[in-house]
Amino acid sequence: xxxxxxxxxxxxxxxxxxxxxxxxxxxxxxxxxxxxxxxxxxxxxxxxxxxxxxxxxxxxxxxxxxxxxxxxxxxxxxxxxxxxxxxxxxxxxxxxxxxxxxxxxxxxxxxxxxxxxxxxxxxxxxxxxxxxxxxxxxxxxxxxxxxxxxxxxxxxxxxxxxxxxxxxxxxxxxxxxxxxxxxxxxxxxxxxxxxxxxxxxxxxxxxxxxxxxxxxxxxxxxxxxxxxxxxxxxxxxxxxxxxxxxxxxxxxxxxxxxxxxxxxxxxxxxxxxxxxxxxxxxxxxxxxxxxxxxxxxxxxxxxxxxxxxxxxxxxxxxx
Amino acid sequence: xxxxxxxxxxxxxxxxxxxxxxxxxxxxxxxxxxxxxxxxxxxxxxxxxxxxxxxxxxxxxxxxxxxxxxxxxxxxxxxxxxxxxxxxxxxxxxxxxxxxxxxxxxxxxxxxxxxxxxxxxxxxxxxxxxxxxxxxxxxxxxxxxxxxxxxxxxxxxxxxxxxxxxxxxxxxxxxxxxxxxxxxxxxxxxxxxxxxxxxxxxxxxxxxxxxxxxxxxxxxxxxxxxxxxxxxxxxxxxxxxxxxxxxxxxxxxxxxxxxxxxxxxxxxxxxxxxxxxxxxxxxxxxxxxxxxxxxxxxxxxxxxxxxxxxxxxxxxxxxxxxxxxxxxxxxxxxxxxxxxxxxxxxxxxxxxxxxxxxxxxxxxxxxxxxxxxxxxxxxxxxxxxxxxxxxxxxxxxxxxxxxxxxxxxxxxxxxxxxxxxxxxxxxxxxxxxxxxx
Numbered sequence: 001x002x003x004x005x006x007x008x009x010x011x012x013x014x015x016x017x018x019x020x021x022x023x024x025x026x027x028x029x030x031x032x033x034x035x036x037x038x039x040x041x042x043x044x045x046x047x048x049x050x051x052x053x054x055x056x057x058x059x060x061x062x063x064x065x066x067x068x069x070x071x072x073x074x075x076x077x078x079x080x081x082x083x084x085x086x087x088x089x090x091x092x093x094x095x096x097x098x099x100x101x102x103x104x105x106x107x108x109x110x111x112x113x114x115x116x117x118x119x120x121x122x123x124x125x126x127x128x129x130x131x132x133x134x135x136x137x138x139x140x141x142x143x144x145x146x147x148x149x150x151x152x153x154x155x156x157x158x159x160x161x162x163x164x165x166x167x168x169x170x171x172x173x174x175x176x177x178x179x180x181x182x183x184x185x186x187x188x189x190x191x192x193x194x195x196x197x198x199x200x201x202x203x204x205x206x207x208x209x210x211x212x213x214x215x216x217x218x219x220x221x222x223x224x225x226x227x228x229x230x231x232x233x234x235x236x237x238x239x240x241x242x243x244x245x246x247x248x249x250x251x252x253x254x255x256x257x258x259x260x261x262x263x264x265x266x267x268x269x270x271x272x273x274x275x276x277x278x279x280x281x282x283x284x285x286x287x288x289x290x291x292x293x294x295x296x297x298x299x300x301x302x303x304x305x306x307x308x309x310x311x312x313x314x315x316x317x318x319x
Numbered sequence: 320x321x322x323x324x325x326x327x328x329x330x331x332x333x334x335x336x337x338x339x340x341x342x343x344x345x346x347x348x349x350x351x352x353x354x355x356x357x358x359x360x361x362x363x364x365x366x367x368x369x370x371x372x373x374x375x376x377x378x379x380x381x382x383x384x385x386x387x388x389x390x391x392x393x394x395x396x397x398x399x400x401x402x403x404x405x406x407x408x409x410x411x412x413x414x415x416x417x418x419x420x421x422x423x424x425x426x427x428x429x430x431x432x433x434x435x436x437x438x439x440x441x442x443x444x445x446x447x448x449x450x451x452x453x454x455x456x457x458x459x460x461x462x463x464x465x466x467x468x469x470x471x472x473x474x475x476x477x478x479x480x481x482x483x484x485x486x487x488x489x490x491x492x493x494x495x496x497x498x499x500x501x502x503x504x505x506x507x508x509x510x511x512x513x514x515x516x517x518x519x520x521x522x523x524x525x526x527x528x529x530x531x532x533x534x535x536x537x538x539x540x541x542x543x544x545x546x547x548x549x550x551x552x553x554x555x556x557x558x559x560x561x562x563x564x565x566x567x568x569x570x571x572x573x574x575x576x577x578x579x580x581x582x583x584x585x586x587x588x589x590x591x592x593x594x595x596x597x598x599x600x601x602x603x604x605x606x607x608x609x610x611x612x613x614x615x616x617x618x619x620x621x622x623x624x625x626x627x628x629x630x631x632x633x634x635x636x637x638x639x640x641x642x643x644x645x646x647x648x649x650x651x652x653x654x655x656x657x658x659x660x661x662x663x664x665x666x667x668x669x670x671x672x673x674x675x676x677x678x679x680x681x682x683x684x685x686x687x688x689x690x691x692x693x694x695x696x697x698x699x700x701x702x703x704x705x706x707x708x709x710x711x712x713x714x715x716x717x718x719x720x721x722x723x724x725x726x727x728x729x730x731x732x733x734x735x736x737x738x739x740x741x742x743x744x745x746x747x748x749x750x751x752x753x754x755x756x
Contacts, residue, residue, distance in 0.1 A: 117701040134697065143548065149456035150442075150449040169445050170438015172378040173456055179548040181695045184375050185438065188367030210367055211438030272696060275548050307701050 037064050067225050069201035072164055075220075076202075078156030084218055085159070086135065086232075087241040087250050087262060090286035093118070093131040094237060095296030097304070102234030106219070108206045110190040115205075115216035116231050120296070120311045129293050129313040130286035133239065135231065136161065136182045136216035137271070137279030144174035144183065153213075159245075159280050160218045162202045168212040175213060179275050183215040218242075228253055237290070245280075328488050331738035334584050335485075336492050338735065349728040356721020359714040360435070368438060370714045376699050377692040377709035382436040385719055387561075387684045388568065389429030389726075390463075390540060395569030396422025397470060397533035399601065401526040404477075410597055413589040413740045417576045419474045420739070421569065424729045426467050428722050435718060455543045462536040469532045473525040479518060480743035483508040537562045544687065550627035551620070551691035560612040567605035568680040574598050574673035576730070578666065580739050589740050592666055599658040599669040602676065610651035613683075617647075631694045638708070639690055642682040650679025 037060050046062040095118050103109075103116045115135065122129040138161045145155050152167035153174055175183045186193075189210040196207040203220040219229035227233065232240040233253050243250030243259055250259045262268065268282040293313075297305060308314050338346075363370050373380045400418040403411035434440060450457045482505040485491065486498070508514055541561035544552040554560075574595065581590045620628040635643050657663045657672045689709050693699065699707050711719075733739075 112703065114701070119697060119700050121698075147454050147456070147546065149451060149454040149460075150445045151451050167442075167445065167449065168439065169442045171456060172436070172438070173454070173543070175375070175378045176544075176549060176552075176692070177547050179696045181376060181697050181699070185368075185378060187369040187374070209439075213438075275696075277548075303703075307703070310707065311698070311700060 037061075062226070067221070069198055069204050069221060070224075072166060072200075072202060075162060075164070076154060076156065078158035078160065079220065079223065080157070081246070082158040082223075083245045084138070084223070084280065085243055085245045085250065085259060086138075086218070086229075086281045087243075087257075087259065087268060087284065088133055088281065089239050089241070089266075089284040090130050090132060091284060091288050092237040092239045092290050093133055093286075093296075094291040095120075095131045095300070096236055097300075098234040098236055099133055099231035099240060102230040103216070106230035107204070107208075107214075107217075108192050108196040109208065110192045113184045113186070113190070113208075113214075115184070115214070118296075120293075120308050120313055122311070122313050125312070128286070129311075130289075131293065131296050132283075133231070134180065134182070134271075135281060136218070137180055137277065137281045138218060140278035140280065141276060143177040143179070143277060147173045147177040149173065158220075160220055161215075162217055162220075163205070163212075163214055164202045165205075165209045165212040165214060166200065168209075170211040170213065172213065179272065179277065183213050185213050186210045328484055328491075328738070328742045331584075331740070331742060332488075332491055335735060335738065342731075346728065346731060349724045349731070352724035353721045353728065356718045356724070359717035359721070363435070363714055363718075364440075370712060372709050372711045372715060373436075374706040374709070375702065376695065376706060377689060379436060379688055379692065380709055381685070381711040381715040381719055382432045383688050384681065384684045385722055386429050386432040386436075387540060387688075388681050389425045389432065389722065390537065391561075391565035391568040391680065391684075392572045393422045393425035393429060393466075393470070393569070394533055394537070394562075394565040395425075395573045396420070396474070397466070397529045397569075398566045399569060399573060399598075400477075401473070401530040401533070404526040405523065405530075410594055413586070414573065414577055414594055414598065415477065416737070416741050417580065417739055418569075418573050419470070419477060420730060420733050421572055421576060423467075423470050423474050424726055424733070425572075426463075426470055427729070428726055430463055432718075432722060455539060455546055458539045459536075459543060462532070462539045466529075466532050466536045469525065469529050473522070473529045476518065476522045476525055477741065478737060479505065479508050480510070481737055481741055483510065484743045485737070534562055537565045548696075549691050550625075550694060550696065551631045551687070554616060556612060556616050560616060563605060563608045563612055564680060564683060567602065567609045568677060570598055570602040570605055571673040571676035571680070574602065574670055575677065578670040578673075580734065584734070584739065586740060592664075595666045595669045596658070596664050599654070599664065599672075602673065603654050603658040606651055606654040606676070610647075610655075613647050613651065627694065627696060631690060634690050634694050635686065638693075639686055642686055646679040646682035646686060650676055650683065 043061040043064065047059045048062045049057055049059055052058050097118060099116050100114050100118065104111065104114065107115065109115070117134050119132040119134055120129060121132045138159055140155075140159070142153075142155055142161050145153050145161060149171060150167055150169055152165070152169070153161060153163045155161050170185070172185060175181075175185065186208050187210075190208065193206075193208040193210075196204075198204070198206075200207055200209075201221070203217065203224075205214050205217045208214055219227075222229060228242040228251065229240075232242045235252065238252040238254050241250035241252045241255075241257065241262075243256075245259060248259045250257055250262065262284070263282055266284040268284050270279045270282055297308075371380065371382075396419040400411070400415045400422070403415060403418075434443070437443065446457070446460055450460070452458075482501050486501040486505045491498070508518070538558040538561065541557040545554050545557035547553060577590050577594065577598070580586060617632065621632050653672050653675050657668050693707070693709065
């Protein structure tokens with residue numbers, strides 16, 4: 001038992017000795033792929049049948065099934081026949097920050113880097129403030145991709161914009177090119193990078209590398225095994241929906257909606273449409289709030305609370 | 320005739336032959352500053368870019384400011400000497416070499432600052448092997464390398480007559496290798512009519528080339544900013560604005576160089592008040608243009624008061640109040656007053672004005688780069704409070720000082736190798752002027 005814990009500590013992922021060949025439907029469109037079982041992930045009870053490389057049929061928990069990361073070359077191609085989209089319901093966000101934390105853990109990032117940020121926005125003095133979770137918008141007209149001098153950041157057929165940190169030279173032009181301040185830079189080698197023992201893949205955005213740029217990747221490594229991104233599954237309020245435009249479905253893991261209906265009925269919009277970047281992330285306006293905006297300050301660490309001290313809302317309500 | 324041609328060279332011989340104690344002290348001082356810069360560079364390489372003041376919002380800081388600044392200074396030669404050469408301005412001869420040296424030295428230092436900003440220097444060659452033509456950085460790489468070659472050729476062509484004179488001036492007390500070097504570099508130029516004709520033609524062509532390449536380089540540099548959507552950068556005026564600001568700073572640095580070399584090498588006979596006033600007037604005209612462009616840029620932003628432009632202007636007048644006043648008010652008005660009013664036009668006044676202009680233009684670039692990055696579309700939030708405001712660290716300042724020191728050092732070395740005033744040209748010029756009178 002103790003030995004097993006040690007193994008967990010060392011590699012986080014405990015691999016079965018023999019590989020598995022994942023069953024159909026798990027890795028949609030991927031055909032036959034060698035997969036592994038990760039016992040460190042909590043079981044969901046949903047079982048799938050898979051074929052081991054020894055030819056035996058085995059039943060494993062769906063959540064624990066892990067596909068090895070795709071190579072750098074493969075990660076340029078995109079998942080065939082898909083076009084991903086995210087919908088964020090601003091009426092439900094209370095700055096619980098579970099999305100931020102799950103994302104940091106999932107991508108082996110230090111606490112000083114976030115792919116997902118939560119803003120406290122207020123469009124004008126008389127309008128109501130609201131919490132605004134902001135991932136990468138995976139724009140269909142991405143300026144970051146245009147300005148990259150070496151092709152380290154690229155747009156895939158499934159709509160995802162990724163960064164290859166093996167190619168990135170760290171000029172940071174994409175960071176100034178992005179009008180949404182989405183990208184982060186590794187200002188030094190963070191110890192969290194070393195936690196990830198698997199080979200680097202742009203689809204996992206991990207392990208990070210000093211002197212290169214990274215950002216929210218829509219978690220294509222999770223999509224390949226039928227999961228939704230870390231942020232979407234971690235949110236206790238179900239704020240973040242993830243899905244496919246062509247299938248016209250989005251889900252937060254609990255509820256599933258028809259994307260076009262959701263956008264039509266709830267007046268979904270894209271942030272700063274005027275800039276012409278054509279984002280793949282849609283917002284539902286902050287109406288029918290489930291929480292007063294001040295609830296977002298509850299249970300925040302003082303360090304996190306400090307981050308909002310210069311916002312007009314906090315300035316105005318200073319005691 | 321031959322003796323006549325050699326006479327100015329005799330006067331310049333001491334600066335080529337030996338270095339005074341003060342000269343050595345100066346060189347040691349510069350090496351010291353460069354040493355500190357080198358230590359800062361090592362610190363940055365070992366500890367990562369975290370040792371700088373740059374963070375995820377302000378991703379470009381003093382390094383990029385210095386890059387734009389030095390590239391701007393390099394305009395002194397490209398545009399000023401190129402234009403003066405093409406128009407055969409009579410008074411250009413004594414100062415034209417300084418202008419060309421400023422160009423090439425600044426052009427070598429400028430790009431080093433952009434390298435300091437690059438996260439992975441080990442992969443720099445990717446710019447060549449994986450270069451994408453869509454990226455303005457690729458345009459920059461092509462433009463700057465073309466510019467360096469163009470300016471080197473131009474400088475070489477204008478030095479050729481002097482190199483030949485140095486080769487022929489046998490009583491010069493120099494080590495053998497240097498005499499040999501002059502001989503090789505002079506390419507067998509003896510001043511035959513055929514050679515003169517060809518040299519003049521080549522120089523004219525290169526002067527025109529250098530002017531156009533320089534305009535392209537600086538416009539491309541401006542486009543790195545203006546192709547983005549950031550408030551304050553996304554401006555159509557940036558190309559010409561950067562070009563004018565660049566020539567403006569070049570003219571000011573030229574005046575400072577003229578003053579220093581006039582004092583150090585006692586060139587009072589060659590560089591006179593006439594030259595200071597002439598370059599001063601160029602600086603005045605450029606100040607007017609620069610002021611006009613600055614005004615146009617900020618007027619349209621302020622008048623329309625789009626939300627993000629308004630926030631940027633608020634920031635400029637709050638956090639950056641004094642730099643803004645110095646760069647965009649004093650930096651424009653001072654040359655207009657000092658050079659514009661005849662009785663103020665002394666050598667000292669013009670030089671002091673030039674110093675103010677250089678500082679103002681450095682600040683101008685700082686105000687272009689930093690405040691915009693501090694006021695993006697999405698306000699800076701959910702980020703460590705100490706990341707909201709940029710302030711450069713000792714690493715960045717040491718490397719900035721090292722950049723200036725390398726500039727001075729290379730200039731000093733160049734002046735030991737070739738007279739800072741083109742000697743062979745002077746004689747021809749004097750004769751021509753005599754005929755005219």
